[in-house]
Amino acid sequence: MNKKMKIIPIFVPHIGCPNDCVFCNQRRITGQKNVVAGKEYVRSIVEEYIKTIDKDTDKEIAFFGGSFTAIDIKVQEELLSVTKHYKDLGLVSRIRCSTRPDAINDEILQLQKRYGMDIIELGIQSLDDEVLKLSNRGHNKGQSLEASRLIKEHGFILGHQIMPGLPGSNREKDIKTCIESIEMKPDMVRIYPTLIINDTRLYDMYEEGLYKPLTLYEAVEISAYIYSLYQVNNINVIRIGLQNTDSINEGEDVKAGPFHPAFRQLVEERIYYTALLSCLSEKNLEGKHIVIHSPDNLISYFAGQNRANINKLKEELSIKQMSFKKKKDDIIEIYHDNKKLSSFHKSEIYQNYLTKQ
Ligand code: SF4
Numbered sequence: 193m194n195k196k197m198k199i200i201p202i203f204v205p206h207i208g209c210p211n212d213c214v215f216c217n218q219r220r221i222t223g224q225k226n227v228v229a230g231k232e233y234v235r236s237i238v239e240e241y242i243k244t245i246d247k248d249t250d251k252e253i254a255f256f257g258g259s260f261t262a263i264d265i266k267v268q269e270e271l272l273s274v275t276k277h278y279k280d281l282g283l284v285s286r287i288r289c290s291t292r293p294d295a296i297n298d299e300i301l302q303l304q305k306r307y308g309m310d311i312i313e314l315g316i317q318s319l320d321d322e323v324l325k326l327s328n329r330g331h332n333k334g335q336s337l338e339a340s341r342l343i344k345e346h347g348f349i350l351g352h353q354i355m356p357g358l359p360g361s362n363r364e365k366d367i368k369t370c371i372e373s374i375e376m377k378p379d380m381v382r383i384y385p386t387l388i389i390n391d392t393r394l395y396d397m398y399e400e401g402l403y404k405p406l407t408l409y410e411a412v413e414i415s416a417y418i419y420s421l422y423q424v425n426n427i428n429v430i431r432i433g434l435q436n437t438d439s440i441n442e443g444e445d446v447k448a449g450p451f452h453p454a455f456r457q458l459v460e461e462r463i464y465y466t467a468l469l470s471c472l473s474e475k476n477l478e479g480k481h482i483v484i485h486s487p488d489n490l491i492s493y494f495a496g497q498n499r500a501n502i503n504k505l506k507e508e509l510s511i512k513q514m515s516f517k518k519k520k521d522d523i524i525e526i527y528h529d530n531k532k533l534s535s536f537h538k539s540e541i542y543q544n545y546l547t548k549q
Contacts, residue, residue, distance in 0.1 A: 197250045200241040200284065202234055203257040204271075210262055211292065211330040214393040215386055217445075230267075234274040242283055243506065252286040252518050253278065260289035261300045261312075267394060268293055272307035279308045283460055286310040290353065294331040296339035301346040306374075308531040313351030313382070318358050319369040328358040328376040328393065333372075340376040351430075352378040356414045357386040357406040357450070360396065363414055376423045382431040385411040387449035395447050408458075411450030416462045420542040432456040458495060465501040466548050467541045469508075471526055471534035478510040482533075485525040488518045 209216075236255060245251055253275045261268070278284045289304075289312035296314070304312065316336040318324055324332055343350045352373045356366040373381065388405055390396050406414070407529035415432055422429050433455025452458055472482070486494055495502050495516070502514045519525070524534040536544075 193377050194364070197252055197285075198241075198245045200238055200245075200251055202237055202253060202255050202271075204255050204260060204263065209259040209292070211259075212328060212393070213330075214326075214328050214397065215355070215389065217389050217391045219382055225530070231270050231274050234271050238274065238278055238284070239480060241416060242278075251284040252284075252288060254287075254548045255286050255289040257290075259292040259295050259315075261291040261304070262295035265303065268303065269307070272304075272309070276308045288313065288351075290351070292329075292331060293336040293339040297411060298342065298346075301342060301348070304348070305346060308350065311349040311351060311380075312346050313353055313380075314339055314343070315353045316369075316373065317353065317355040318365065319372045320361065320365045323358050323360045323365060327358045337376065340378070344377070349379045349508055351380045351382070353382045353384060354418070355386050356409060356418065359394070366414050367417065367421070370421050374427060375420065378427060380428045380430045380460075383415050383429060384431075385415055385417055385450050385455075386433055387434060387451055388447045390445045390447050393538055398448055406447035408450040408452060412455070412458045412462055415455075416459045416545060420458055420463060420545040423542040424546065431461050454497065457493075460493040461496040461501055463541060463545045464490070465496065465504065466545050467536070468494060468501065468545055469526075470528075470548055471536070472505065472509055472511075475533060477528065479512045480528050481513040481515070483515050483517055483527045485517045485519045485527065487520070487538065489523075490524070491516050491518070494524075 226415075230442065245407055264272075274285070275287050279287060287307075288534050289309060290313040293314050293316060296312070314517070316327060316334065317327065319333045319336060321332050340350055340352070354366075354373060385406055385500075386394075388395050388403075394403060398405065419429050419432060433452065468484070484494060486493075496504075505511060506514060522538045523535055524538060526533045
């Protein structure tokens with residue numbers, strides 16, 4: 193059985209970043225406005241978390257928020273010497289950071305290796321050079337390909353972060369980015385649909401009518417497609433949508449764009465709704481009672497928040513009633529009057545979504 197993993201987050205906002213991407217205000221995204229990043233800061237956070245996490249739970253220290261490997265080398269070594277100490281003592285099992293593609297080279301990766309870094313997440317965001325330029329990313333697609341190759345070659349776990357809906361992008365470009373990311377074989381991915389954060393150039397562009405964000409519907413749709421592509425390629429998507437922190441909320445630091453506090457749930461729901469609709473739409477189910485036999489952990493996705501999927505299907509197909517029955521294996525079966533109407537394995541749900549678009 194997999195042991196649980198708890199994250200010890202250390203935010204290193206903007207100090208490592210030479211850039212000014214149009215969508216970024218790192219201090220706000222990480223919820224940390226007073227930037228302090230030294231040995232003591234790291235030590236105190238790790239100590240504080242270790243006290244509260246059960247000793248049998250695996251712990252991972254994660255440097256989030258800026259471009260870790262772009263920080264001055266001496267500062268990196270200082271911060272990493274603290275985290276290495278805890279890893280050497282066996283008190284934490286993994287160390288992770290996120291960074292920019294142009295802040296990766298052999299020398300930097302050798303340094304990370306020496307200090308026990310395990311996972312490097314690259315903010316590739318888009319693999320379209322025009323989109324990267326309009327977003328003022330300061331790097332190009334070639335650098336993302338090279339950085340990904342080097343990270344894997346040096347034996348790290350590779351993460352990709354991508355951002356659908358950037359300036360100059362569209363559905364086709366976002367999907368192409370995903371396909372090219374898959375070709376680089378990342379071990380894990382985060383999908384962050386672009387939001388408009390206060391005090392950013394993107395906010396000004398939005399105010400000036402130069403940028404139109406994705407609607408929530410569009411963002412869910414493209415994220416569902418991209419997520420399904422990663423799923424069918426066995427790539428773990430560890431996050432969809434920005435974390436809901438005190439300041440990342442609609443009307444606070446998020447000024448516009450497709451923010452939802454349960455964004456991933458919306459994406460899963462859409463995929464699962466499509467799976468049910470594909471099975472049921474060709475049949476005459478008017479006035480009937482449909483029973484879905486499903487693994488327990490998938491029922492909330494099939495049902496949707498506040499039974500949104502069920503209500504929609506009932507209305508669209510004139511079904512009288514829909515209910516669930518829990519089952520233990522991974523085959524989903526749909527019945528009416530004890531007659532099986534359809535069955536499919538849970539792994540087919542994502543492929544089905546891709547073929548129905
Ligand atoms: S590279 Fe990262 S930290 Fe730097 S400005 Fe862009 S998004 Fe922000």
